[in-house]
Amino acid sequence: MGIDPGTNILGFGIVRVDSQGKPHYVDMGVVDLRRISSPYDKLEVISEKVGALCDLHSPDDLAVESPFYGKNAQVILKLGRAQGAAMIAALSRGIKVYEYAPRRAKMAICGNGAASKEQVCLMVQRTLGIKIENEYLDASDALALAMCHHYQMTSPLAAAGSVSSWEKFIAAHPDRIKE
Numbered sequence: 815m816g817i818d819p820g821t822n823i824l825g826f827g828i829v830r831v832d833s834q835g836k837p838h839y840v841d842m843g844v845v846d847l848r849r850i851s852s853p854y855d856k857l858e859v860i861s862e863k864v865g866a867l868c869d870l871h872s873p874d875d876l877a878v879e880s881p882f883y884g885k886n887a888q889v890i891l892k893l894g895r896a897q898g899a900a901m902i903a904a905l906s907r908g909i910k911v912y913e914y915a916p917r918r919a920k921m922a923i924c925g926n927g928a929a930s931k932e933q934v935c936l937m938v939q940r941t942l943g944i945k946i947e948n949e950y951l952d953a954s955d956a957l958a959l960a961m962c963h964h965y966q967m968t969s970p971l972a973a974a975g976s977v978s979s980w981e982k983f984i985a986a987h988p989d990r991i992k993e
Contacts, residue, residue, distance in 0.1 A: 815873035815904075816959030817864065818952045819881075819896040821856050822848050825952030826864070828871050829942070829960045835968055837961050839942040840871065842953040853892070857899040864903035876904040877963035879955070880913040914962050919955070922962035934958050 818825035824847065828840040845863045847856045868876075878900055881893040901911045917927035923937045935954035939946050941961065946954045 815867065815871060815876050815909075816956040816961075816963065817876060817878045817897075817900045818955040818959065819860070819878060819893055819900055820847070820952065821853065821892045821896050822846075823952045824860055824863070824896065824900070825950070825954070825956040826867055827953055827955075827957030827960050828867070828873060829957060829964065831964055835964075837942065837964050839944045839957070841867075842946070842950065842957055844950060844952050853895070857895055860896055860899040861903045864900045865907065868904055868907045868909055873904075873909055875963060875967075876901070876909050876911045877959040878911060878913055879919065879959055880915050882916055912963055912966075914959055914966075916955075919958050919962040922965050923958045931955060 816825075816827045816829075818827075824845040825842070826845070827842040829837040830840050831837050845859065847859060850856050850859060864876075878897055881890045881897060897913075904911050920929040920934055921927040923929070923941070924933050926933070929937075931951045931954070935946050935948075935951055938944075938954045938957045938961070942957065
């Protein structure tokens with residue numbers, strides 16, 4: 815499950831991976847928090863909604879977008895709180911949490927870390943074979959995070975920087991070694 819945290823709009827996306835390692839669309843949507851004035855009530859709703867999604871779909875992992883520094887430090891603090899509420903909802907249910915920078919998810923999906931939300935949405939649609947309406951761009955970002963996590967976990971470089979990951983890959987695939 816992927817979460818694009820926000821204190822106004824929170825996107826979620828769920829994919830299942832088949833035995834061949836191909837991701838398939840399960841669910842997506844947005845939680846519109848704009849009508850809630852209290853920042854603490856927003857965090858409560860985030861925790862409840864993400865918890866309900868975890869209960870409904872029983873994901874193995876939660877991939878969440880890490881906050882990034884913008885022009886306003888208050889924004890990153892608010893996003894961090896939203897992220898934390900989603901993380902606690904998953905962790906309290908025994909679901910592992912992984913963070914990905916927005917550029918990393920965009921790179922995994924589009925091959926361009928500076929891709930626009932519209933470009934990410936287009937690639938997610940093509941990869942999963944679905945149609946996503948423009949009002950669900952935050953949900954398509956969440957699907958991209960879930961797919962990025964899948965790609966990261968299935969990469970032979972998943973333990974980046976670890977020599978043993980290459981050793982394990984070579985041991986598991988001796989036919990792919992050319993001398």
